[in-house]
Amino acid sequence: NAGVTQTPKFQVLKTGQSMTLQCAQDMNHEYMSWYRQDPGMGLRLIHYSVGAGITDQGEVPNGYNVSRSTTEDFPLRLLSAAPSQTSVYFCASRVIAGGIYEQYFGPGTRLTVT
Amino acid sequence: KNEVEQSPQNLTAQEGEFITINCSYSVGISALHWLQQHPGGGIVSLFMLSSGKKKHGRLIATINIQEKHSSLHITASHPRDSAVYICAVRFYNTDKLIFGTGTRLQVFP
Numbered sequence: 381n382a383g384v385t386q387t388p389k390f391q392v393l394k395t396g397q398s399m400t401l402q403c404a405q406d407m408n409h410e411y412m413s414w415y416r417q418d419p420g421m422g423l424r425l426i427h428y429s430v431g432a433g434i435t436d437q438g439e440v441p442n443g444y445n446v447s448r449s450t451t452e453d454f455p456l457r458l459l460s461a462a463p464s465q466t467s468v469y470f471c472a473s474r475v476i477a478g479g480i481y482e483q484y485f486g487p488g489t490r491l492t493v494t
Numbered sequence: 495k496n497e498v499e500q501s502p503q504n505l506t507a508q509e510g511e512f513i514t515i516n517c518s519y520s521v522g523i524s525a526l527h528w529l530q531q532h533p534g535g536g537i538v539s540l541f542m543l544s545s546g547k548k549k550h551g552r553l554i555a556t557i558n559i560q561e562k563h564s565s566l567h568i569t570a571s572h573p574r575d576s577a578v579y580i581c582a583v584r585f586y587n588t589d590k591l592i593f594g595t596g597t598r599l600q601v602f603p
Contacts, residue, residue, distance in 0.1 A: 420595060421595060422498065422580070422582075422592070422593030422594050422595050422596070423580070423582075423591075423593040424593075425590060425591075428590075438590070468535065470537065476589065481525065481527075481542055481584075481589075482539065482542075483527070483539055483591070484539075485536065485537040485538070487534075487535060487536050488535045488536070488537075490535075
């Protein structure tokens with residue numbers, strides 16, 4: 381299994397540009413999520429999905445869109461990039477079954493908005 | 495106020511030292527997680543605890559539900575243990591994780 385994969389690893393955008401961060405998992409997990417990590421703060425939940433066709437907002441959803449057309453893929457779209465969106469973005473998938481809670485993270489995407 | 499507090503924020507140690515990282519939280523939880531973030535950025539889960547103690551190799555995690563406190567111990571620390579260690583909790587009635595800000599550990603030879 382490749383686990384959770386993310387592309388790109390690094391990206392520089394100009395203010396106002398849009399882009400999509402890709403996330404895929406091959407573990408057949410229903411639950412996927414996007415976090416952002418900023419200096420001095422814990423990981424914060426942007427959006428999550430409990431299955432194909434179902435998405436919901438997390439703690440910091442403004443400026444981001446998601447969709448979940450398949451179990452495997454959960455892309456994150458930045459509609460009009462702002463310097464405040466400079467961050468490291470992590471996609472994660474998880475399984476909860478029989479008392480087991482296992483969360484798997486992608487390698488992260490470092491985004492800089494100038 | 496962050497609902498999950500970690501201490502210390504930064505920690506340096508000599509190889510072989512016993513390390514303790516602490517995590518406190520504000521209200522009752524259903525479980526607590528310890529994660530490790532490597533210098534390259536990748537995050538891996540180390541432990542999930544709802545009571546007592548768990549051990550994996552040189553890592554030991556304990557939790558005191560009454561005190562709302564957990565510790566992560568590393569015995570015989572090694573430079574390869576250098577990483578950021580993150581505590582995260584799941585509060586009752588939700589399965590979302592709330593993350594602490596992490597403890598940056600550097601172990602020198």
